[in-house]
Amino acid sequence: MNELGRTEDLLGRDTELLWHPYSSLTAPSPTRLVTGADGVRLQLADGAGGTVEAIDAMASWWCMIHGYRNPVLDQALKDQVDRFSHVMFGGLTHEPAVRLAERLVDLTPDPLRHVFFCDSGSVSVEVAMKLALQYQVARGRTGRTRMLTVRGGYHGDTFAPMSVCDPVNGMHSLFTGALKEQVFGPQPPAGFDRAADDPELVAWAGELRSVAARSSDEIAAIIVEPILQGAGGMYPYSPACLRVLREVADEYGFLLILDEIATGFGRTGTLFASEHAGVDPDILCVGKALTGGYLTLAAMLCTAEVARTVSDGPGGALMHGPTFMANPLACSVALASIDLLLGQDWQAEIDRISTGLATGLAPAAELPGVKDVRVIGAVGVVQLAGPVDLPRMTDAVLRRGVWVRPFRDLVYTMPPYVCTDSDIATIGTAITEAIAESN
Numbered sequence: 001m002n003e004l005g006r007t008e009d010l011l012g013r014d015t016e017l018l019w020h021p022y023s024s025l026t027a028p029s030p031t032r033l034v035t036g037a038d039g040v041r042l043q044l045a046d047g048a049g050g051t052v053e054a055i056d057a058m059a060s061w062w063c064m065i066h067g068y069r070n071p072v073l074d075q076a077l078k079d080q081v082d083r084f085s086h087v088m089f090g091g092l093t094h095e096p097a098v099r100l101a102e103r104l105v106d107l108t109p110d111p112l113r114h115v116f117f118c119d120s121g122s123v124s125v126e127v128a129m130k131l132a133l134q135y136q137v138a139r140g141r142t143g144r145t146r147m148l149t150v151r152g153g154y155h156g157d158t159f160a161p162m163s164v165c166d167p168v169n170g171m172h173s174l175f176t177g178a179l180k181e182q183v184f185g186p187q188p189p190a191g192f193d194r195a196a197d198d199p200e201l202v203a204w205a206g207e208l209r210s211v212a213a214r215s216s217d218e219i220a221a222i223i224v225e226p227i228l229q230g231a232g233g234m235y236p237y238s239p240a241c242l243r244v245l246r247e248v249a250d251e252y253g254f255l256l257i258l259d260e261i262a263t264g265f266g267r268t269g270t271l272f273a274s275e276h277a278g279v280d281p282d283i284l285c286v287g288k289a290l291t292g293g294y295l296t297l298a299a300m301l302c303t304a305e306v307a308r309t310v311s312d313g314p315g316g317a318l319m320h321g322p323t324f325m326a327n328p329l330a331c332s333v334a335l336a337s338i339d340l341l342l343g344q345d346w347q348a349e350i351d352r353i354s355t356g357l358a359t360g361l362a363p364a365a366e367l368p369g370v371k372d373v374r375v376i377g378a379v380g381v382v383q384l385a386g387p388v389d390l391p392r393m394t395d396a397v398l399r400r401g402v403w404v405r406p407f408r409d410l411v412y413t414m415p416p417y418v419c420t421d422s423d424i425a426t427i428g429t430a431i432t433e434a435i436a437e438s439n
């Protein structure tokens with residue numbers, strides 16, 4: 001079989017066999033074959049027996065911050081393979097887990113002291129919610145079994161996280177009766193720069209407070225994505241809103257869970273997005289960029305007070321323990337990724353990308369059919385007036401050498417931090433031209 005034959009054969013078998021994210025097996029959307037990846041570029045089969053290169057403007061769903069085949073991360077992984085690849089975490093421990101936990105406790109807001117490792121972001125959110133429920137039981141507040149969140153959020157695809165995703169975009173109607181009914185407050189008003197005394201923000205805070213007051217006896221914790229709602233709509237909001245959520249939590253004895261799975265490790269311009277607001281959570285979730293995109297790993301961190309209360313409470317333990325907890329390969333590559341990030345002037349790199357994206361996407365704001373262009377940290381978003389034609393837009397951007405995966409009305413980029421200025425310019429131009437062409 002020649003190259004073209006092999007590609008067509010693989011794609012055909014894929015279509016027959018495989019679910020892709022949010023996909024149908026009877027009406028599959030186009031899927032491309034990756035034949036290699038290096039630096040910030042993917043090599044894709046071109047459908048004619050050759051390959052094309054494309055800058056990965058998605059960083060493999062916001063994870064691959066240092067690029068593909070990064071020599072430092074590759075080496076960290078190989079070194080750990082030569083020691084051991086996995087051991088159970090029940091009754092056993094290892095250096096990569098201990099060192100990574102220390103590192104995370106050092107880097108995250110001060111009150112966070114203890115770490116639970118798990119396999120994916122969704123599972124870390126499950127564990128965070130479970131911990132909050134166990135905390136309230138230990139405090140004798142057994143009626144507090146619900147979460148308070150805001151509309152527009154995204155926290156993962158397993159059932160507990162799904163219950164706190166936006167009820168409309170999260171398609172709660174499909175799962176009525178199977179999902180825990182959580183308490184939803186209004187979405188914070190749009191815009192990072194909104195001041196605390198901004199009238200819309202004050203009105204939002206008032207509504208949020210009354211929702212909280214109405215159900216306070218039932219609420220265990222507030223859970224939100226700080227500063228930037230990601231998969232719910234690439235939607236930045238003011239640090240002042242996060243401070244309101246902290247106040248409300250303190251007032252009623254709710255815990256505050258911050259989901260930094262998307263925002264952690266510099267993406268919004270601070271190492272963790274909560275730093276924009278100076279707000280410390282009781283529980284924090286990190287994932288995605290944690291391993292530099294190499295392996296699946298997430299972590300839940302909590303304060304000493306929460307850990308002590310749950311450990312001394314009924315059950316006497318946090319009731320969770322995944323098979324692949326604290327996988328040594330994943331922990332090793334995460335340590336290497338964090339060292340690589342902090343070993344450079346990462347803030348300057350994010351600022352550089354931010355400026356490049358703002359410049360590159362600015363012309364899109366003038367195009368018909370474009371509703372909004374926004375940039376926060378290393379995140380660039382073009383919001384259209386209506387839904388994106390996914391296959392057509394993906395194609396149009398790819399023809400210009402860039403890989404994107406738009407959703408709903410959004411064409412956006414969260415590029416690897418190692419993109420050069422010229423890569424960032426290419427991403428900006430490709431997105432802008434593709435949108436212009438589609439109108």
Ligand SMILES: *Cc1c(COP(=O)(O)O)cnc(C)c1O
Nearest residue numbers: 120121122154155156230261262
């Ligand atoms: C991606 C994401 C999750 C889910 O993480 P998975 O690793 O896909 O389970 C949860 N919360 C936020 C904010 C995310 O962006």
